Amino acid sequence: MKNETRKNQENIFRELFQKNYGTPMSVSSESLNHKKQRFSKVCDIFKDDNDITIHDVGMGVADLYGFIQESHSQKKILYSGTEILKEYVEEASVRFPDLAFFHRDIAEKSFDDTYDYLLMSGVFHQRRESSIRQWEKFYQEIIKNSFAMCKKGIAFNFISPFVDFYQTPVYYCNLPKLINFINDDLSRFFEIKHDYALYEFTVFVYQESYIKSKTVQPEFQKYFKND
Ligand SMILES: C[S@@+](CC[C@H](N)C(=O)[O-])C[C@H]1O[C@@H](n2cnc3c(N)ncnc32)[C@H](O)[C@@H]1O
Numbered sequence: 001m002k003n004e005t006r007k008n009q010e011n012i013f014r015e016l017f018q019k020n021y022g023t024p025m026s027v028s029s030e031s032l033n034h035k036k037q038r039f040s041k042v043c044d045i046f047k048d049d050n051d052i053t054i055h056d057v058g059m060g061v062a063d064l065y066g067f068i069q070e071s072h073s074q075k076k077i078l079y080s081g082t083e084i085l086k087e088y089v090e091e092a093s094v095r096f097p098d099l100a101f102f103h104r105d106i107a108e109k110s111f112d113d114t115y116d117y118l119l120m121s122g123v124f125h126q127r128r129e130s131s132i133r134q135w136e137k138f139y140q141e142i143i144k145n146s147f148a149m150c151k152k153g154i155a156f157n158f159i160s161p162f163v164d165f166y167q168t169p170v171y172y173c174n175l176p177k178l179i180n181f182i183n184d185d186l187s188r189f190f191e192i193k194h195d196y197a198l199y200e201f202t203v204f205v206y207q208e209s210y211i212k213s214k215t216v217q218p219e220f221q222k223y224f225k226n227d
Helices: 004-019 032-046 063-071 086-095 132-148 175-186 208-213 218-223
Strands: 051-057 076-083 100-103 115-120 150-159 190-193 200-206
Touching: 004 086, 004 132, 032 063, 032 115, 032 150, 032 200, 051 063, 051 132, 063 076, 076 086, 086 100, 115 132, 132 150, 132 175, 150 208, 175 190, 175 200, 200 208
Parallel strands: 051 076, 051 115, 076 100, 115 150
Antiparallel strands: 150 200, 190 200
16 A cells, blocks of 8 residues: 555656656756756765766656766766656656666665665655655655665755745755754764755765775774674
């Protein structure tokens, strides 16, 4: 039985896709430049890597892959994605027939496939009919399950709570709640970038094993768990 949040999400995005086919609004983006700004911030998580696997959770029609082809062509990146809306999965498969796209719900569970990085862009913006409590449970499930599937880290964005006005269907992230969730359930290794034009911020959360692998100083080894 599908949960309410998922049903709401599918209805919103199906309608947007049908009404705005071929435009950024088909995945609820204001403009191409808004999307590029968001993607560029999320992709900063792999700026020092050259050969990686990434998985786009809530990929829409895989516009992020188009951005990666344009802006990170010098890197070797194996891209794949997951989406709950069948119409988006079909459209992404037509656009990029050689790539793997999964029609599945990452809010339900984590899956066995793993990647260096999992990215979520624009997935937690449109709360619509879901209550704030339902939405916070929903984003925590997706983020937790995505984190379980990453070898290095995850990147995602939220609308900032520091805005000029509110719109009811939008989720303005409760930052203290988010930070406590990250530290308690995921990892104490994280970054928050609240430094760009949009009323949004981008978060990176890293696996402890990844940070440990980059920390060579013997005197710092005591700060990591031994596993
Ligand atoms: C605003 S769109 C963003 C699409 C894409 N990331 C982009 O920037 O073009 C949010 C997407 O998240 C998807 N989504 C929502 N819940 C999901 C879930 N539980 N698992 C996978 N995708 C989900 C929606 O269907 C929608 O396509």
